Amino acid sequence: GVNHSYLRENRWNLWFVATGPDRGHVDKVLDAIRTETGLDVLDLPILRPFNIDLGFRLNKEMDRPPAPRPVRLACLREGDNDLxxxxxxxxxxxxxxxxxxxxRLGRSEADVLERVADLQDAGIISRLGVIVRHRALGWRSNAMVVWxxxxxxxxxxxxxxxxxxxxxxxxxRRPVPGVWPFRLYSMIHxxxxxxxxxxxxKAAQLPELEGVRHDALFSSRCFKQTGAMISRQGVAA
Structure with missing residues (x-):
């Protein structure tokens, strides 16, 4: 269930992303980490995404992110999670x-191709592309900025x-009162x-963020970076 894990510059220094097919699965992952490490774990679930599609140009300065596409979850069918x-x-x-x-899924090729097209049209699949190790290509300064x-x-x-x-x-993300007050998160690569x-x-000078306290947690080490767990039978990339 853990698909990303980084060491970052902060007292709360080990950050990870846990995903699963439902909230119960994620809760079990967090409980297991608490038990096996003896460490406190902050549960900071995403409440509202503004841009979660990490795609950027490698050969020039960062451009604006693509406009978000509407997602029609009603188009999901049985078997789509495994696909x-x-x-x-x-x-x-x-x-x-x-x-x-x-x-592998016990389905026909025509059925798979039809579902992929339908899921793309519904905005559930945002794109199909090549995943590159951006640090190896020079994008080594990554900061999670919390507001x-x-x-x-x-x-x-x-x-x-x-x-x-x-x-x-x-x-x-949902903050933890008295421990972690930050609510808005942004990544900079x-x-x-x-x-x-x-x-x-430049971001801190935006009128919408005027006077907002923030902190930049630069990543110093990557322990894991894989695809998310969507299906209970799934294995991350």
Whole structure:
């Protein structure tokens, strides 16, 4: 259930993303981590996404993120989660990769191709592409910026922050009163720390974020980065 894990510059320094087919699965993952490590775990679920599609250009400065597409969850059918898990694990390198996936799932190739097209049209599949190790290509300064913003300001600030060049992810998470007050999160991927701080400086000057306390947690080590767990039978990429 843990698909991302990073060491970051903060007292709360080990950050991870836990996913699962339902909230009960995620709760079991968090309980297991608490038991096996003896450490406190902050549960910070996403409340509202503003941009969670990490796609960026590798050969030029960061552009604005693509406009979010509407998602029609009503289009999901039985068996789609297993298909989505198979796609997130990676396409087989062969002449007919969708045929291989269909064989693994006990379905026909035509059925798989039809469902992929339908799920793309519904916005559930945002895109199919190549995953690259961006750190190896020079994008080594990655910062998670957390914003201690009042709840009533999030709706206005979130979309504007998400649209800033250089901001690659943006979402609202539930804070932990008295422990972790930050509610709005944004990721910055840059080729140097100074470049990342430039992006942050411009974001902090936005009228919607005026006077909002924030902190930049730069990543210093990556322990894990894989696809998310969607299906109970799934194996992450």
């Amino acid at each position: 989505l898990q198979a796609l997130s694990t990676g396409l087989p390198i062969c002449e007919r990769p969708y045929g291989k996936i269909a064989e 201690d913003i009042a709840p009533e300001r999030v709706a206005a600030a979130g979309p504007v922050l998400a649209a800033q060049p250089g901001v690659t992810l943006c979402y609202e 840059a080729q140097s720390r100074n470049k990342a701080l430039e992006v942050l400086s």
